[in-house]
Amino acid sequence: MSVTIHQVAAEAGVSPSTVSNVLNGRSERMLPQTRERVEEAIARLGYRPNGPARQLRTGRSQVLGLVVPSVANPFWGTFARHLEAAALQAGYRVLLCNSERDPTRERDYLEELWADGIRGVVLCSSLPSLEHVLPLVQRRLTLIAFDRTAQAGDPASLVNISVDNAVGAELATRHLLHLGHRRIAFVSGSLRSVNRRARYRGFEAALEEFGLTAEDTPVWSGAADHDYGDLDFPDLGRTAARELLATGRPPTAIVAINDMCALGIIAGARDAGLQVGTDLSVVGFDDIVLADLASPPLTTIRQPLPAMADAAFAHLRAGVEHAGSTPNGGSLLLRPELVVRSSTGPAPRT
Amino acid sequence: MSVTIHQVAAEAGVSPSTVSNVLNGRSERMLPQTRERVEEAIARLGYRPNGPARQLRTGRSQVLGLVVPSVANPFWGTFARHLEAAALQAGYRVLLCNSERDPTRERDYLEELWADGIRGVVLCSSLPSLEHVLPLVQRRLTLIAFDRTAQAGDPASLVNISVDNAVGAELATRHLLHLGHRRIAFVSGSLRSVNRRARYRGFEAALEEFGLTAEDTPVWSGAADHDYGDLDFPDLGRTAARELLATGRPPTAIVAINDMCALGIIAGARDAGLQVGTDLSVVGFDDIVLADLASPPLTTIRQPLPAMADAAFAHLRAGVEHAGSTPNGGSLLLRPELVVRSSTGPAPRT
DNA sequence: CTAGTTTGGTGCATCGTTGCAATGGTGCAA
């Protein structure tokens, strides 16, 4: 079907071994003219080495895995694009998988990827426990956990990359406090995931600095038993807004677990006839593409996605290419940045 | 490293061939108890067949390719998720690639995918000419062109899947006309791509039905020489809104080339102090996740993405699995649907 | 002039799976 290394060898009048040497950059052990002949033959025949054969022989693969909750969420889509760009530059490709935040799917995907010879994966899971993928790590899969920080039960070699969620939430909350807000709500899905808990901690920390207690901070985290999927965030925000604003003493500001949720909250506030930015302030998290297109444009916490993607790829590559040494695990927390737009404003006077 | 078919064979006390027969469903030619023993051994050892080896031997691959302009665009992210779901159900995986609408990258990716043994790809290109990927099709790559309709120069076997863009744009424009608008603008990036042109034709057709001429329809299509990327749509819309609204006789309604662009237009209108839905009506195209979160929620044309993804996968699979027969190409145009929300309203009285 | 070294290139076994051709054992008809 396709042209093989043997045909190239025949065309160039050398052995397949020599062609292989050319392909793998071992050109110091042949005459320059030989090398040239081979390269011409390759070009003439339009030869490309067969990936599967190569991989079977070497055990190495030029494909990396990326497991995200859902690419339908623009945050993950953007991250995927950055990671792909970093990988491409180094000659790797990225196989993208949607887990829908389902541990079983996460495990199944990793198993499939492993069976396909993929030895490095970025897992965007944020589940507190990673025990469902432990067997893979033991088989020496290089695993980078993205959007998550190290937990006690983690395998020693696990590298975690994440934004500093606590700092981010603290920045967001402080911003509201400086604007004079004193009754601030926190809206999230279930607080099961690591980063959502970290954001909540940051929120609390900021309140404490200002001497506020839990009494002033309604937390809305959905039906406890139901874990909201990535596409439910807007609905969740909308519902939360409706319910919070209907209470006797509604908050004047809301910290949302992410931008999708914040957009939902804005929609909910609009439903209730409130003007976001004056009657109610809303802060998001992530700074997705659409954050500054919202009406009003969303004040939010920006994750440094390009830097995070670069870091993830660098660690992945190091793990895959130096398979011998077990890398030392830990957490890499990048600093987020507050982006002030118009969804936040001074607290309304009571 | 991993457990092989030989180890399973040893464990079950049979030959590798028998294990292979079990794996490939040729169970009618062995004793039920043999089959059972093999299956137990497989389970006990946690064996999974090695993908690359299998692929090298059979030439078949369980991976399909998907090339999209950019997953950072939620429209493509959503499509990717639907296609992945369809593929997964049939035991296929999907390798996702971002082309950034660059023909060279499209071709390079297809070459890479081919070299990796991938024989079926969905290409979301919408470029009028597909000659840059012709060599691949000649090598019998099964190619589905998504978001594009057949062109004269296409290879005979090419299957195109798309929403009916002309009908969609016509639905959108008629909706505005029925609301009383008579001065309607069309905002797009360069009209180089097939589907953008189709949408423009639909727009024109609707105007003609109402006896309107080009005079009443400012078209804004950006700097002609510069092709806007997928993430520039919002900026494009914003700029277009600013410029159109600053003219002496501004339009009362705008048909946007897609939702991202429409969101930009809404932002631009807000910048200009206009109330979208009353002062200015805006219709989008695609119905991305965030369309009904916008302020105001966006009236738009919904693409039946799940059905389109299913169709794309079905054709892909047919092409890959029956490699012998050359399928008959053509275009499949699915019907879009008008979704009325609040970004459109009666034309303001002059 | 020979023994040793370097240089440039090749032969071959191998990766894990597959599927055809072949095996030997059994049962049945002639």
Added chain:
DNA sequence: TTGCACCATTGCAACGATGCACCAAACTAG
């Protein structure tokens, strides 16, 4: 008893690339 068909099972040669071990020729040193 022999010939034949049939059965479950197995041996073996691929698929395409790799890289070690090897080799022949050319060169160097003593």
